[in-house]
Amino acid sequence: MHRYRSHTCGELRASDVGTDVRLSGWLHNRRDLGGILFIDLRDHYGITQLVARPGTEAYDALDKLSKETVVRIDGEVVSRGAENVNAELPTGEVEVEVSTVEVLGAAAPLPFTINAEDGVNEERRLEYRFLDLRRERMHRNILLRTSVISAIRQKMTALGFNEMATPILSATSPEGARDFVVPSRLNPGKFYALPQAPQQFKQLLMISGFDRYFQIAPCFRDEDARADRSPGEFYQLDVEMSFVEQEDVFRPIEKLMTELFEEFGNGRHVTSPFPRIPFREAMLKYGSDKPDLRAQLELVDITDVFEGSEFKAFAGKHVRALPVPDVSGQPRKFFDQLGDYAVSQGAKGLAWVRVGEDGSLTGPIAKFLTEENVAELTKRLALAPGHAVFFGAGEFDEVSKIMGAVRVEAAKRAGHFEEDVFRFCWIVDFPMYEKDPDTGAIDFSHNPFSMPQGGLEALETQDPLDVLGWQYDIVCNGVELSSGAIRNHEPEIMLKAFEIAGYDRETVEEKFAGMLRAFRFGAPPHGGIAPGVDRIVMLLADEPNIRETIAFPLNGNAQDLMMGAPTELEEARLKELHLTVRKPQPK
CATH class of the missing domain: 3.30.1360.30 (GAD-like domain)
Known part of the structure; x- marks a missing residue:
């Protein structure tokens, strides 16, 4: 017999009655009924009820062990009898009468209960996230996330997309949030930026001739937390396609989302096709560019x-x-x-x-x-x-x-x-620019790499605030899942677009040298989108907070309470990186 188990805790059935088995797992719960101990033993796969009778070594051992202790048990599978069947458990027709117990990992007193939701605050849960993830709801959410990502990969490959990786250490880019920066030891005084999105690289892949790309991409943004946005890092389904117009991007994404939400939505209806709603119409009719159409x-x-x-x-x-x-x-x-x-x-x-x-x-x-x-x-x-x-x-x-x-x-x-339904829509025709209410300056309102509707002529002849972009969002039940755009792939149009937003030609040539150089060697029309994986899982799990679908999230102050990040660096390390730290002075 295997050192730790012959079966998992979710595997035994009535057909196993009379079999000698070995199980390993966590002591989930314990009940003493008339002197007989009933133990719920839990592992990744499920729960099996154990029985220990008075006067046995197994009883003496199990009676003293704290909840969440990891044990290995040997015993015989017995029938519960029709009157004692637990229909809520797949293993509910049987139990294991324990003969031998071995402690594999002792458990200290718990900071909160595992076998029930006891209202413990989020900070405590994040501090002991490894315990929090043992709870049924959290375990289920993380497994849902795993299944969703696996399904996305399969479906995107079936749609003809190629999965590729893009760099994590890169240069800063104006994506609308603050970068996380990494000092370069070999290049004193210079910094890498962690990607807010693989925007430029996926466009460069199109210019390189790969036609259809996707990636489950990690993205990093130094921004404040919200219920539907995790600070620090998040994951998105990054997609780019060549020789496409807006509707060409919509078709595979709409198919993907419909299939994904039908497969993992627990019977909730997905309305299709997704309506196309112009931005200004959405603001007038719904008061939001991410309307809840339920x-x-x-x-x-x-x-x-x-x-x-x-x-x-x-x-x-x-x-x-x-x-x-x-x-x-x-x-x-x-x-x-x-x-x-x-x-x-x-x-x-x-x-x-x-x-x-x-x-x-x-x-x-x-x-x-x-x-x-x-x-x-x-x-x-x-x-x-x-x-x-x-x-x-x-x-x-x-x-x-x-x-x-x-x-x-x-x-x-x-x-x-409407309850129990997923109502998707596309928000289209976003304004290319907006005016800063304080300074009056014109700036990009969405993605700066988008193609303006009307091209160069629109930029040269229209009021900037009237120029629309080939930009779009996909929204579900009032949650923005992603933004996307048909890209600006022509250097002169790109330079003019940035000029209107206050960037001189030299600055653009410097900041986007790689991109502009690539455009000048034959760039295909291309476009893409990047639905947020965390938000997709949040909707499917019916969770109001995105951190409930991430295994190890940062808290609202961008801190990892479990690992103690961020941390200070020792002086020797700062010197090696050519850095000095200047802390803010108390007010």
């Missing part, structure tokens, strides 16, 4: 209805309305709670009216609406008895943010929200 409500721009109005709350402001049908049975509390929610999102309040059986409007602002206002709102919003309308007014971006959140919350509260 909410079956839309915002309506009614700014023009109140032009010249004497109603000061709306006059001279951008006004958005949210019509909500079928709320006639909702009490006043429904409206008050939505108002409180709007305030929590940054609003000063939430104006609203209700539509009565006779079509008249009632509510806090009804008296401020003229007959013309009421007629136009009724027509524009297709109002009918039982409807309510919520209003937001202010600056465009502010109103979009607040009313976009209210749209989703109202849909959930009023029964206009």
